[in-house]
Amino acid sequence: MRKKLSKILVTGGAGFIGSEFVRQLANRDCPRRGLRRGLSLPYEVIVLDKLTYAGDLSRLEAVKGKFRFYKADICNKRQLDEIFEREKPKVIVNFAAETHVDRSIKDSGVFLETNIKGVQVLLEICRKNKIDKFIHISTDEVYGEIRKGKFTENSNLQPNSPYAASKAAGDLLIKAYIRTYGFPAIIIRPSNNYGPWQYPEKLIPLSIIKLMHNKRTPVYGKGQNIREWLHVSDCARAILLVMEKGSLGETYNIGSSEEKRNIEVVKRIIKNLGKSEKLIEYVNDRPGHDWRYSLEVKKIKTELGWRPKINFREGLIDTVKWYMDNSDWLNKFFPKIMPR
Secondary structure (H helix, E strand, O other), rough: OOOOEEEEEEEEEOOOHHHHHHHHHHEEEEEOOOOOOOEEOOOOOEEOOOOOOOOOHHHHHHHHOOEEEEHHHHHHHHHHHHHHHHHHHOOEEEEOOOHHHHHHOOOOOHHHHHHHHHHHHHHHHHHHHHOOEEEEOOOOOHOOOOOOEEEEOOOOOOEEEHHHHHHHHHHHHHHHHHHOOOOOOOEEOOOEEEOOOOOOOHHHHHHHHHHHOOOOOEEEEEOOOOEEEHHHHHHHOOOOHHHHHHOOOOOOOOOOOOOOEEHHHHHHHHHHHHHOHHHHEEEEEOOOOOOOOOOHHHHHHHHHOOOOOOOHHHHHHHHHHHHHHHHHHHHHHHHOOOOO
């Protein structure tokens, strides 16, 4: 008889990274001893999402029927109590968050609500229900910027945007629960993700949709800021590995070591689409714009054996092609991102 694994609740599972994790989780092949090769692991997957502007269930259409879905807010204790009472999940993977820096600069309120209060509500319910494991998805932005070298998991947190500050606060709260209550949590800090299904407010999908419509694409300052780019499928695969084999109480960086200046990324997209660089529009720099992010990922490589599989050149080509092939999904956001 097969032993059933614990139920897994994925919060923010209809978002960009969360949905890729759910797709991989739902299609996971079973490596467990004694089970036939290729037999699916008996994961019971529950997805929770508030379905804000950035959440979309169409991202999960490919695994429809392989999960149960609840529309709920992690800040709503009553909703969470009902879901936990009904489902009794034992592993929680928390992707639920407000994530866009520009939006946090305009209004930080919802970021504090979701990324701090929401985490606290979730932690308390998980503690009350004695879950086995809590995986929290953070960001490399909690470290702030670094001119030379790389951030390790032990680097100080020095966030520079309201978004990053809200995520850092959530991390510190989780660390306090680990120390005070022996709470079974793991924190994951990925670098910049890109790939299919990303909402077009971030650099890569925004540039693609603008250029596809022959509109000028904005680049902050002179485009010299540096980011480390990680394909979303590599990120989700790393999170799944940490969920299964990571050590409780630990923090893991996830990065690709592929650093690119923003202007280089935009010019590569222009080349892939066969457009003109005249469509680049340099705009006033973002307030408090971090210069460079870079993560040391020796820990997850040596302890868990993870390596990224998709290099940036190939990943970007495939991403551009995906958006062109799925223009109907992308174009439904076009009126929202165009200036009035």
